[in-house]
Amino acid sequence: MHDVVIVGAGPAGLTAGIYCARGGKKTLVLGNIYSSQQSMGGLYENYPGFPDGIQGIELSERMLAQAQKFGAENQTEQVEKIVPLGDFFRLKTENWQYEAKAVILAMGASHRAIGVPGEEELTARGVSYCVHCDGALFRNKAVAVVGFGNGAARAILYLANIADKVHLLSPREKLVAEPVYLDRIKKLSNYSATLGAEITEIQGDQFVSSVEFKVGNTPRSLKAEGVFVEMGMTPNTKLAVALGLEMTPGGYVKVNRLNQETSMPGVFAAGDLTGGRLQAATAVGSGASAGISALQYLG
Numbered sequence: 001m002h003d004v005v006i007v008g009a010g011p012a013g014l015t016a017g018i019y020c021a022r023g024g025k026k027t028l029v030l031g032n033i034y035s036s037q038q039s040m041g042g043l044y045e046n047y048p049g050f051p052d053g054i055q056g057i058e059l060s061e062r063m064l065a066q067a068q069k070f071g072a073e074n075q076t077e078q079v080e081k082i083v084p085l086g087d088f089f090r091l092k093t094e095n096w097q098y099e100a101k102a103v104i105l106a107m108g109a110s111h112r113a114i115g116v117p118g119e120e121e122l123t124a125r126g127v128s129y130c131v132h133c134d135g136a137l138f139r140n141k142a143v144a145v146v147g148f149g150n151g152a153a154r155a156i157l158y159l160a161n162i163a164d165k166v167h168l169l170s171p172r173e174k175l176v177a178e179p180v181y182l183d184r185i186k187k188l189s190n191y192s193a194t195l196g197a198e199i200t201e202i203q204g205d206q207f208v209s210s211v212e213f214k215v216g217n218t219p220r221s222l223k224a225e226g227v228f229v230e231m232g233m234t235p236n237t238k239l240a241v242a243l244g245l246e247m248t249p250g251g252y253v254k255v256n257r258l259n260q261e262t263s264m265p266g267v268f269a270a271g272d273l274t275g276g277r278l279q280a281a282t283a284v285g286s287g288a289s290a291g292i293s294a295l296q297y298l299g
C-alpha cells in the first residue's frame with residue numbers, strides 16, 4: 001500500500017512526486033518521463049531559472065532525479081484502470097496492480113491526429129508527431145508541417161535547420177503563434193506556406209511521397225517525404241472519465257483551482273489534464289498544489 005500513487009510522469013506528476021515524497025509519504029509515480037510532452041518539446045525558453053533555455057528531456061530527468069532523491073519510486077507502466085475501494089484505490093496496469101490511499105492524476109495530453117486516409121498507415125514511415133524525435137531523419141529533404149499554432153511554428157523553426165524545404169499546410173487562414181516565433185520564421189529562406197488548406201490524404205507506398213489537399217474546391221498536391229502533424233493536443237482523460245470524475249464542458253478534469261481537488265475525495269488532478277494555460281510552468285504549479293493537498297488529505 002502506497003500513501004500516494006501519481007499517474008503521469010510529466011512536470012505536473014513529477015512535481016507532485018517531489019512534494020509528496022519530501023513530505024514523508026510513500027510515493028509512487030507511474031508513467032514514462034520520455035513519453036511526456038515535456039520530453040518531446042525540445043528547447044524550453046520560457047521555463048524560469050534557465051536563461052539559455054533547457055531541453056525538455058533534461059528538465060524531465062532532473063525533476064525525476066529530484067523526486068527520487070526524496071524517496072519517490074517510478075515505474076514506467078501505463079495505468080489501465082483505477083478502482084475506488086472505500087478508503088483506498090487500486091490501480092491496474094497491464095502486468096501489475098498497486099494500492100494507494102490517495103491518487104494524483106497527471107496524464108497530460110496527446111497529439112491530435114488530422115484524421116485522413118494514409119495518416120495512420122504511414123505513421124513512423126514519414127508521418128510524425130514529434131519533430132525533436134524524428135526531424136533529423138529528414139536532413140536535406142522536403143517536409144510538410146500541418147498545423148496552425150505555436151506547435152506548428154516551433155516545428156517549422158526546428159525543421160528549417162535540417163530539411164531542404166519546409167512547407168506549412170495550415171487549415172486556418174493564418175499561423176497564430178508567439179511574435180518571437182513569427183519574427184524568426186519571416187527570416188527563413190527555405191520556408192513557404194499554403195493557408196486555408198484542407199488535407200484530404202497522405203499518399204505513399206512504403207513511405208510518404210505526397211500530401212493531398214484542397215484550397216477551396218481546388219485539389220492540390222505537395223511532394224514531401226516527411227509530414228509533421230501539429231494540430232494541437234487532446235487531454236488524456238480516459239481514466240478520469242471511467243472513474244466517474246466530473247469534467248468541464250471543454251472535456252478536461254474539473255478541479256477546485258485552489259487545491260486541485262477533483263469531485264472524488266482522495267483524487268487530485270494537475271497539469272494539462274485540467275485545462276487552463278497548457279505550459280510546463282503552470283503544470284509544475286498545479287502539481288505542487290496537488291501534492292500539498294494530498295499531504296493534507298493523508299494527514
Ligand SMILES: Cc1cc2nc3c(=O)[nH]c(=O)nc-3n(C[C@H](O)[C@H](O)[C@H](O)COP(=O)(O)OP(=O)(O)OC[C@H]3O[C@@H](n4cnc5c(N)ncnc54)[C@H](O)[C@@H]3O)c2cc1C
Nearest residue numbers: 008009010011012031036037041079108271272278279280
Ligand atoms: C512540442 C511541444 C512544445 C512545447 N513547448 C513548450 C514551451 O516551450 N514552454 C512550455 O511551458 N510548455 C511547452 N509545451 C507544453 C508543455 O510541455 C506541457 O504543458 C506540459 O508538459 C504538461 O505537463 P503535464 O505533466 O500535464 O503532462 P505531460 O508532459 O504530457 O506528461 C503526461 C505524462 O502522463 C503519462 N501518462 C499518460 N497516460 C498515462 C497512463 N494511463 N498511465 C501512466 N502514465 C500515463 C505520459 O506518459 C507522461 O509521462 C510544449 C508541448 C509540446 C508538445
